Amino acid sequence: MLEFFYGLFNLAQVESQAVRLSLQVSALALAMLLPPATAIAYVLARYNFPGKNLVNGIAYLPLVLPPVVTGYLLLLTLSTESPVGAWLQDTFGIVFAFRWTGAALAAAIMGFPLAVQAIRLSIEAVDRRIEAAASTLGANRAWIFMTITLPLILPGIIAGAILGFARALGEFGATITFVANIRGETQTLPLAIYSLTQVPGKEIAALHLLIISVALALAALVASEVLNRVANKRLHG
Numbered sequence: 001m002l003e004f005f006y007g008l009f010n011l012a013q014v015e016s017q018a019v020r021l022s023l024q025v026s027a028l029a030l031a032m033l034l035p036p037a038t039a040i041a042y043v044l045a046r047y048n049f050p051g052k053n054l055v056n057g058i059a060y061l062p063l064v065l066p067p068v069v070t071g072y073l074l075l076l077t078l079s080t081e082s083p084v085g086a087w088l089q090d091t092f093g094i095v096f097a098f099r100w101t102g103a104a105l106a107a108a109i110m111g112f113p114l115a116v117q118a119i120r121l122s123i124e125a126v127d128r129r130i131e132a133a134a135s136t137l138g139a140n141r142a143w144i145f146m147t148i149t150l151p152l153i154l155p156g157i158i159a160g161a162i163l164g165f166a167r168a169l170g171e172f173g174a175t176i177t178f179v180a181n182i183r184g185e186t187q188t189l190p191l192a193i194y195s196l197t198q199v200p201g202k203e204i205a206a207l208h209l210l211i212i213s214v215a216l217a218l219a220a221l222v223a224s225e226v227l228n229r230v231a232n233k234r235l236h237g
Contacts, residue, residue: 015208017184018192021100025188026168028104033112033164038157041119063113067173071106074178078102102179103186107168114167115160118224122156123149159227166220170213189213 040059044052062070078085079097088094096102126149134144172190179186181195189209196206 015192015205018187018189018209019212021184021187022169022189025100025104025107026165028101029107029111029168030161030165032104032108033115034157034161037112037115037160037164038119041116041160042123044116045120045123059116060113062110067110067171068177070109071174071177074102074106074109074174078105078178096178098179098182098186100179100185103171103175103188104168106174106178107171108164110171110174111164111167115164118160118163119153119156122153122159125156126152155227155230159224162220162224162227166217166224169216169220 040055044056044059075097076082078088080086080089080095085095085097088096094101096105130152131144131148134148139147169188170190171188172194175186175188176191176194181187181191183195187195189212193206193209193213196202196209
């Protein structure tokens with residue numbers, strides 16, 4: 001029993017590598033998804049325009065599509081054999097397929113709808129009379145957004161970022177379809193757990209990563225809930 005608990009908190013090199021790669025992939029995914037998620041959330045919350053329902057549907061599409069479908073679409077679009085993928089490689093030297101950057105892109109797409117939803121709800125909760133009052137005093141739109149709107153929606157942006165980051169940590173289907181399961185390159189936590197469960201005698205190693213995954217996901221959800229409460233308190237007094 002003591003050997004079991006001793007082994008539980010001592011990660012092997014392969015396991016540590018998967019944890020580090022997952023954090024690296026999730027951090028890049030967050031950087032990819034947060035700016036467009038904020039922009040799309042603002043547009044959907046504040047404007048009515050032809051095609052809004054279509055934009056809304058596309059923004060939330062990764063939530064309802066099977067992750068494998070998303071990964072396969074990415075592979076068709078961005079593999080080095082496709083026109084877009086070949087152009088990116090030849091022009092900028094960027095390759096996504098079967099690279100850790102591709103894993104980050106897949107994770108960003110899967111986490112995008114969660115970030116959009118959290119940020120959009122935060123924007124919709126802002127009392128627009130405050131912005132209108134600032135406008136009557138001569139403030140332009142950019143100044144109103146930076147000094148009034150952004151501070152009010154910041155907790156929602158942080159909550160959306162945390163949810164997107166957590167979703168990126170747990171991404172499996174789109175990742176394995178788009179970039180495969182390559183140790184040290186694309187083998188994130190979920191993929192490493194999957195690989196270990198297929199090998200007899202690797203139960204402890206799989207349990208290591210399982211506990212880490214649960215702890216990271218739980219921490220993200222708790223942080224998101226706390227930030228949502230802070231946002232509601234600021235917006236509603």
